[in-house]
Each structure stands twice: as structure tokens, then as C-alpha cells.
Amino acid sequence: MREAGYIPKDALRPFLESLAKRFALWAPCKDGETITFQPYRDGSDICLDRPANAAPKGVIFPQSEALFTFALRKSPEDPRKVDVALDAQVPAGEAAIIAGRPCDAKGFLILDPVYMDADPYYKSRREKTTIITLACPHPYPGCFCTSVEGGPADTAGSDVLMTELKGGYFLEAVTDKGNAVLADKAVQDGAPHRQEAEKRHKAAYDKVKKAFSGGRGVRISEERFLSDEFWEEVTAKCLSCGACTYLCPTCYCFNITDEKAVDKGERVRSWDSCMFQHFTQETSGHNPRPKKAPRFKQRVGHKFVYYPEKYGELACSGCGRCIRYCPIGMEISKVVARLSDEGDASKKEGT
């Protein structure tokens, strides 16, 4: 079994086709002017030029999924007696995600401690999914992975790291699952290409802007973090939409609803967003976060304060999507820089 492989560019299609036979294969495809992860099929318009608009999070943690179905059944003998039949299916098939980016792969590592032990749906998909990541040749608008312990060729969370070279792709197995991918007959020996790949990794790393220093040890000023004034200023322009959270590889909050027809239905878990007013609406009518300032504070706090306190890592992989696609340019990396001890709270530069 090889630990390094190589696929010439003209052998990429056969490689994907071979993978698609073994896995439900998800690949970034052109969809109008966007790139979205779609099930690979013959003629898929694969696009490796830039990261997909949304992270491939949904492959393992779908935007909505039925946790179980329920049906009310009347007893044939006594129609007044109603019984509820429940049916739950845990997903089973083997899947693979190809050409997510290192920040996307790392996203799953951030979801793992939350869901792995508690959630059979997530666990099953996670264990049966192979992640073949494409290293980034350069940063894209808004990227800041190197500020959060990542990098354009970081292998954390990936089973295979793929690096585009001049004539093909260098593949490096990171896990046993990755070794199994490299055993594919389309894959050639990669050893002669390792040096070129490493050179590219280094060049890409140096191009990513450092938004703040300290990585997981970033020191958030408590005084600034607890200042209502700070958050009100930062969020004046925020539209309170969920674009940031839904494109994010690491946001994992959900809602549960019963989607009912007359006598049957599903209990559905769907993504929810801390940016929404309804997110914290309590049954009593009280809402602890009725305004956008405390909601955005929650988003930043969750990623850079609360999650790290609980799990020892930042809950952000620096993919930059929340900056790149924010309709009004909220810049989380700049907010963290301003919150950090190096930042100057009195200096207002917008965010």
C-alpha cells in the first residue's frame, strides 16, 4: 500500500468514476456562477478552481433530515384508541467527499466532539465517509486559515490530501481510509512528486494573511467581549441573516420540528442559525437575545471563547466564507483581532 500517489490530469475522470463506483461521491460542481457539492455523475461539471460557496458540511450533517417518522394508528377494534408507530432509519451507505478544502475537512473535526457520541445519524455518516481534500494553491478573498491553526495544505480531518501540480495531482494518504483510496488502479506512485507538492504547500502558506496571532491561544479581552457598546458598534450594519452560519463548515446548531400531515409525519432536524431572532425565542415569550448585537456576540463567543473552553480548540477553520459572502461585509477575523489583547478597542475601523 502506497502512502503517496499521483494522478495525471487526464486520469482524473477515470479516478473519479472509479471512486463513484465504491462511494456515493460528492464533488464540487459548477452550478450557474456558484460551486456546490453535488453527487458525482457522468458529465458532472467538476470545478476545482476555487472553494465551493458552501462547505460540504451537509454531506455528513444534512441541512434537514428526518430523525424518525411517526404515524397515528387507530385500533381496528376500538377506533377511540390511537397508537403511535415510530420508525427511525440510521443512514448506512459509504460516501466520499472529494475536493473540499483543508478548512472544510477540519470543520468535521470541530463537529465531532459535539455529535459523535450523542448522535447515531451523524456518527454513521461520519464513519462511513472518506474525505479527499484538495490543498489550496493560494488564499481566496476573506481566507484566514493560518490564524486558526490551519493552513492551505493542512491535513487535519482529511483522509487524503490532494495537491494540484503542473501535470497532475499528488495524493498523500493521511489515514487508513486514505490508504484504501490510494490503492485505486488509476493512482500511480507519487514519491517522485512529493518535493514539488511540498514546495507548493509552503508557497501557499506564506500567502495567507495573518488576521490575529495566538491561534487557539488567542487572548480575548474580557472587558471588550463583555462590552455591549462594542457589539452594537460592530453589528450596526449586520442584516441578521443566516448566510454566515449556513455556509460555515463549523456551525452546527439545529432546530427540531414535527412536520405533520393529518395522521402521520416526521420529526425533522434542520440547521438553525444563532443570527435569527427565533433561535432563542422561549416558549414563555421571553427572548434572551432579541437584538442582533447579542446574537453576533454569541456567534463570535461560541467559536472563540465557549467552544475552546469546552473542547480546547477554536470552532473556526478560517475558510472565510462568512466574510466573502456576507452581504454587507461583516469580518469575523477583524472582530477577533479587535477583541484580542493586541487589538485597540478605542480604534474604530468598522468590521
Place this chain on the structure above:
Amino acid sequence: MNGEEVKKKVAEVLSKVDVVIAYGQGFDAAHGEPCFITKKEELDSLILNPLCEHNLASYLPSQKKKKTGVVVKGCDSRTIVQLLEEGLIERENVVIIGVPCRGVASAKKLSKALGHRQVEALRFEGDLIVAKTSEGEKRISLVDVFPDKCRTCQYPTPLVYDVLVGEPIESDKDPDSVYGDVRELMGKSLEERKAYWEKEIDRCTRCYACRNACPLCVCQDSCIAETRDPHWMSQRSSLSEKMMFHFIHAIHLAGRCTECGECERACPMDIPLGKLKKKINMDMLELFGYKPGVNREDKPPLYTFKVEEERIEEHEL
């Protein structure tokens, strides 16, 4: 569009209001962003150039009783007129800094033209955008990255303002071109149109950026797409739910949408939502002869009731 002149005007207005909503430099050289100015020291961060794509009038309904200054282009001013027509803002609470505009750059189209690269520096040379990325310097004609609304703009000068930055300009675009894109789509069969919208709307993530960016979408937190009690719409991410949401949005804007394009601009999945709203506006124009946001004295047709509408044929009873 003159950055220095707008700073001067904003400084004047700032002494009379609680806040001025203007434009600042965004997260990189190729983006502008809304900027809330409350202090004189913040004036230096203001910009006024084709990166000022956003409709800042969107923030006005949520400013409540705050006295607010706002920088608006011609297209954005229609939003203010419509908000006034509908009584959603009070004229005396708003100081309008109007900016005649020859067109802005769509951040999405600009990013595409620059190969989705990080932009290190950007400047304007007449109608050219000169941008520097890691691939070198690229010169792009502003017209080539116009958002759709600029291609057919009828109102380059604000229709309502208290202060004007620069001289008024006339539209040189054919009024018939405004609904050209909609007519082209309507030339297709029903099946083709259905397939078109299904393909586009399937990308929706229900993030509601379109709704929250929309200046006339005033239900916001009470939107029926999200209310939990009553639970009107399922939270599934299926195509039918997404279609339902976008149709609700479009129909709620019938005869209200000023075609500012914010829904489309805000969409992170690049769904051409403006076209959906323009189609309904086109129908409203045909049925009621009404164009939203052009005359403060107008009454939006769905705010009134006539037993017999002149252009709607009654069904035989």
C-alpha cells in the same frame, strides 16, 4: 461620485442627526460596505465610488425614531419614496444625501472577472477598474461588471434628497430595456420556466439574506417562513419549501419592489431573485399602471380597493 465632497456633506449633516449611514471600504480592496458614522473622527473612513453597490435605505425602517442621515443613489432613492408612500418611515427623521450615479460594480461580477482571486489593490481610471491580484494587474471596464439594474437604469439622479453631491444626470438608457430580461424569460414555455426556477432556487440555503437585505420586506422576524407558532412552513430544505418561500417573498413585494436588486446582491448562492420580483412588477404596471417608488403622492395599488378596476376584467357571475 466624489469621495471628498461626500465627506464634506456628511460632516454637515452629521451635526443635525444621530447617525449617518454611508459607505466605507470593505474587507478588501474590491469591496465597499455600509458604514455607520456617529463621530466626526470617523469621516475619514468614508468612500464614494463604484464599490458603493449596497442600498443603504434598507436600514431606515429599523432606525425607528433615530434621526438618520443616509447616502443614496438614484435607484436607492426609490426605496425611500416607497417607504414614505407606505408610511414605513417618517420624512422628518431622515436627511437624504443624494448621489447622482453612472453605475456601480457588482462585487460578484468583479470577483468573477478577477478569477475569484484576492484583490491586493484597486483604483478607478475613468470608467475602468484597475485591480491588482497575484496574477498581476487587470483592467476591467465598469460597464462589464454592472449589476443588471445599472444596465437599464432610468433614475441615475435621486428622486428625493435634501443634499445633492455633484450635478444631476439624465438617464441614457432605453426605458423599454428595463423588463427586457423578464420578457426574454417569458418567451419560454411554462415547462422551461419552471425548470429554470427549479434549478436556480434549488441552490437556496434558506439563509434569508435576500429577505433581510430587502428594504421593503418589513415583516422580518415575523416572516411566515420561520414562525414557529403557528408553524406555517416546514423547516425541510426541500425544493418545494424553497420555492414556497421565494414566491411568498415575491408576492409580498407585488407593487412595492423598487428593483434595487438587494435580494440578488445579498444571495450567497447567486440566485437571480430580482428577475422574479421584476416579473410581478411588470404585471402590476400592466394591471394598475403603477410603478413603485417614483412618486411620493402615489398610493400603492394593494393599499387601496376599487370595486371595479379599470384594467381587470371582472368574471361573469
